[in-house]
Amino acid sequence: MLKTVFFDLDDTLLDFKKAEDNAIRETLRALSLDPSDENAARYSRINGAHWKMLERGEITRKELLTHRFEVLFDELHVMRSPEAAQKVYETALSEGAFAMPNAIETLTALYRHYDLYLVTNGADKIQSRRVQIADMGKFFKNIFVSERFGVNKPHIEFFEKCFERIPDFKKEEAVIIGDSLSSDIKGGNIAGIRTIWYNPLHKTNDIGVIVHHEIADLRELPTLLSSLSENFQD
Numbered sequence: 001m002l003k004t005v006f007f008d009l010d011d012t013l014l015d016f017k018k019a020e021d022n023a024i025r026e027t028l029r030a031l032s033l034d035p036s037d038e039n040a041a042r043y044s045r046i047n048g049a050h051w052k053m054l055e056r057g058e059i060t061r062k063e064l065l066t067h068r069f070e071v072l073f074d075e076l077h078v079m080r081s082p083e084a085a086q087k088v089y090e091t092a093l094s095e096g097a098f099a100m101p102n103a104i105e106t107l108t109a110l111y112r113h114y115d116l117y118l119v120t121n122g123a124d125k126i127q128s129r130r131v132q133i134a135d136m137g138k139f140f141k142n143i144f145v146s147e148r149f150g151v152n153k154p155h156i157e158f159f160e161k162c163f164e165r166i167p168d169f170k171k172e173e174a175v176i177i178g179d180s181l182s183s184d185i186k187g188g189n190i191a192g193i194r195t196i197w198y199n200p201l202h203k204t205n206d207i208g209v210i211v212h213h214e215i216a217d218l219r220e221l222p223t224l225l226s227s228l229s230e231n232f233q234d
């Protein structure tokens, strides 16, 4: 039987790239900097690198929040306050909730049949607000945000904290769905649950993690999950 379904949030159910792009342009504008495509792309690259560093445990979440702006302003050769930038950015980002293609209809089809949980790396306030704006909260039994636990996906402690908060949880009745090989799929492998890679851009699995199933469209999930449910051991 398949009972528990963990969903990643960013770039699985909500379009983080769009939210991030909106937020950084608003931040640049607020600091009288050019909100150009080039500057937005520059920030996105720097920010992505910082999140990978956080996943690898090389920096803390608190360091990440301002250091990414420090690097950005260094590269742009301007003097601005990273703390001020972070404040504007956080507010703008928490208002950015754009559903990924077919996310709402898929959640609508699934939530009566399975216990859905969100597992997301990020700031509690921002992620909770974005889920609320997207009107997705009603689909989930609980929302697990890494900041609340003080540890991120893919670390085992993150998943242990989720598992202990789910009544009668059994690993063999669970599956995780996400777009990131390094946090969702690797996390699922470490935690010992089945993995579904949401891979709409048909990327290659280049980090050697175990992908049990792969989908390119969220609409594939209802059929996939019901076939898994039949094959799962009771």
Ligand SMILES: [Mg+2]
Residues within 6 Å of the ligand: 008, 009, 010, 011, 012, 178, 179, 180
């Ligand atoms: Mg993601």
